[in-house]
Amino acid sequence: MAYDKFSKIISPAVPLQAENVDTDQIIPARFLKATERKGFGDNLFRDWRYNKDGSPKAGFPLNEDKYSGKILVAGKNFGSGSSREHAAWAIYDYGFRVVVSSFFADIFKNNAINNGLLPIVVSPDFLQKIFISIDKDPQAKFMADLDKQQFTILDTNESEYFEINAYKKHCLKNGLDDIDYLVAMKKEIADFEKAK
Amino acid sequence: MTAKTLFDKIWDSHIVKSVKGGPDVLYIDRHLIHEVTSPVAFLGLKQRGLKVFRPDQTTATPDHNVPTENQHLTILDELSRHQVEMLRKNCNEHGIKYHDLQTEGHGIVHIIGPEMGLTQPGMTIVCGDSHTSTHGAFGAIAFGIGTSEVEMVLASQCIMQPKPKKMRITVTGQLRKGVTAKDIALYIISQISTSGGTGHFIEYEGSAITGLSMEGRMTLCNLSIESGARGGMIAPDETTVNYIKGREYAPKGSDWEKALVSWSELKSDEGAQFDMEYTFNADDIEPMITYGTNPGMGIGITGSIPTTENMTDNDKNNFTKSLNYMGYSEGETMLGKKVDYVFLGSCTNGRIEDFRAFAYFVKGKKKSPEVTAWLVPGSRQVEKQIREEGLTEILEAAGFQLRQPGCSACLAMNDDKIPEGKYAVSTTNRNFEGRQGPGARTLLASPLTAAAAALTGVITDPRKFL
Numbered sequence A: 001m002a003y004d005k006f007s008k009i010i011s012p013a014v015p016l017q018a019e020n021v022d023t024d025q026i027i028p029a030r031f032l033k034a035t036e037r038k039g040f041g042d043n044l045f046r047d048w049r050y051n052k053d054g055s056p057k058a059g060f061p062l063n064e065d066k067y068s069g070k071i072l073v074a075g076k077n078f079g080s081g082s083s084r085e086h087a088a089w090a091i092y093d094y095g096f097r098v099v100v101s102s103f104f105a106d107i108f109k110n111n112a113i114n115n116g117l118l119p120i121v122v123s124p125d126f127l128q129k130i131f132i133s134i135d136k137d138p139q140a141k142f143m144a145d146l147d148k149q150q151f152t153i154l155d156t157n158e159s160e161y162f163e164i165n166a167y168k169k170h171c172l173k174n175g176l177d178d179i180d181y182l183v184a185m186k187k188e189i190a191d192f193e194k195a196k
Numbered sequence B: 001m002t003a004k005t006l007f008d009k010i011w012d013s014h015i016v017k018s019v020k021g022g023p024d025v026l027y028i029d030r031h032l033i034h035e036v037t038s039p040v041a042f043l044g045l046k047q048r049g050l051k052v053f054r055p056d057q058t059t060a061t062p063d064h065n066v067p068t069e070n071q072h073l074t075i076l077d078e079l080s081r082h083q084v085e086m087l088r089k090n091c092n093e094h095g096i097k098y099h100d101l102q103t104e105g106h107g108i109v110h111i112i113g114p115e116m117g118l119t120q121p122g123m124t125i126v127c128g129d130s131h132t133s134t135h136g137a138f139g140a141i142a143f144g145i146g147t148s149e150v151e152m153v154l155a156s157q158c159i160m161q162p163k164p165k166k167m168r169i170t171v172t173g174q175l176r177k178g179v180t181a182k183d184i185a186l187y188i189i190s191q192i193s194t195s196g197g198t199g200h201f202i203e204y205e206g207s208a209i210t211g212l213s214m215e216g217r218m219t220l221c222n223l224s225i226e227s228g229a230r231g232g233m234i235a236p237d238e239t240t241v242n243y244i245k246g247r248e249y250a251p252k253g254s255d256w257e258k259a260l261v262s263w264s265e266l267k268s269d270e271g272a273q274f275d276m277e278y279t280f281n282a283d284d285i286e287p288m289i290t291y292g293t294n295p296g297m298g299i300g301i302t303g304s305i306p307t308t309e310n311m312t313d314n315d316k317n318n319f320t321k322s323l324n325y326m327g328y329s330e331g332e333t334m335l336g337k338k339v340d341y342v343f344l345g346s347c348t349n350g351r352i353e354d355f356r357a358f359a360y361f362v363k364g365k366k367k368s369p370e371v372t373a374w375l376v377p378g379s380r381q382v383e384k385q386i387r388e389e390g391l392t393e394i395l396e397a398a399g400f401q402l403r404q405p406g407c408s409a410c411l412a413m414n415d416d417k418i419p420e421g422k423y424a425v426s427t428t429n430r431n432f433e434g435r436q437g438p439g440a441r442t443l444l445a446s447p448l449t450a451a452a453a454a455l456t457g458v459i460t461d462p463r464k465f466l
């Protein structure tokens, strides 16, 4: 799926303190009925974000004016549960380009990267520092630098290095996806089949 | 030669190419698709002007959003109907075998694969559904993928994946009466947590595991994902071979003989290295039940909900939030708590053995009038077998009705939603907030524990009736 090339991002962040945020919370199953990849952002965190009558729930970070930005910061084990890629689409469609947590579920992490959404793993301590910084100033800015593989709290200038494999980094920077790569390899794949 | 794990053997033999500094290009033997996670993948193919590379290695069926009543009628929900029609159309266009509603082969993807003999030892199997891990019960590498990856498999029969780490979980001893594969799984997750397996692929070993039937093994491997692991697997043995023999897609004649030889190699070598090891004893496991909003929040049925006494503030907040959602308090016992709904079904516990266990449990007894029970077979085959074995009569005499196959209340995409605030003892795999319907409260348990709750209307130790 085509997505925007990833460059350095400097932005305030939206804090979601909960842990074990599963993909059923990110996008409930009843919103998975679309056959196109469009408009999922409206239902991002649907049941946490809206009351039954459709009015916004007070106190949920996405509903608070003081928070904004392209970075979502969440508690540990983010994205567990269902493999639905709709979770990554919803987060991206809403306008986030980076999710920061101290721990991600495997499938979510793959899905995110495949859709131009960068999952950044930081240490539990650093995650707390980020939350504290947002708590002090909801508009505090952060920097996600893919080149240097560094996430920085700009207020305090504290940084942490994050891992990403070289191939995926290259894909993200150039807006490429695995399908282009695989389709170009069809001959090798056919040879593999013969040798099997 | 260095000693290899079962996982290494299968993974390594499926690498088409290792990308420098990146993932492996992994060849996929079998691909299963359903109506919810495939439409966008087909759309992607179309936009790129691509055809399906190996259509005969993909099998399709609609399961996630289909109604479980009146399947002969048009699907009322417009969006669900559209998804099912898209699947049918996409399969037609690309020459993919499609098992429509009401046909012999229809059912939940992870139930029909093994039933038809599509699932075999040594294979790589993927599907856009996290519980693809079910197929690992046959000694296959099977795991759930996202829609982009579904598109990759359609386009190239490969995906790009970094190789996971390896974990071994050994369960020694023998299961006690009334304790099932579901309880082993919930017990393991309660011990290692819902993120304990992250980054790993699990191999299960030990006498309590090899003693399980194929159905039981599938239940266990199915739930591997709930510990965060990509999947779980069990080395094939006689039980595996006997299950596969004679099934539609099982190898035949001399191919069968060849298959037996190659399957016999599929086990971890003596001294093979795992990144992580756990050992549990089956004697320590009693029927399990969950009390919270993730599958790791489970306890033995006679136990009580933990207290927050020694928790950090952070853990305490998450724990309390979860208990508030469930309407429970710390320290309470689970026995005797009210149950409004019972759901038997899903790819976790929707196989014939689960229906047998449930039916014989309730035989000659009566369903509590306070409980609404939904019994949803995992497939048409299961449904047929239930009828042929005379289980329908037993169930009906006890006040239970069968519905038609599908995922149903496992994820409540169709009309089978547990109403807000109601308690459901469910044989499924996830007790997340709202999983079974907005505001629904799910208690995960085995078919036996579900049956006991259906009879009494409260959480009951199934061993009382055995």
Ligand code: SF4
Pocket: B063, B064, B108, B109, B110, B129, B130, B131, B346, B347, B348, B406, B407, B410, B411, B429
């Ligand atoms: S029964 Fe539940 S877990 Fe299994 S395939 Fe269907 S939705 Fe997924």
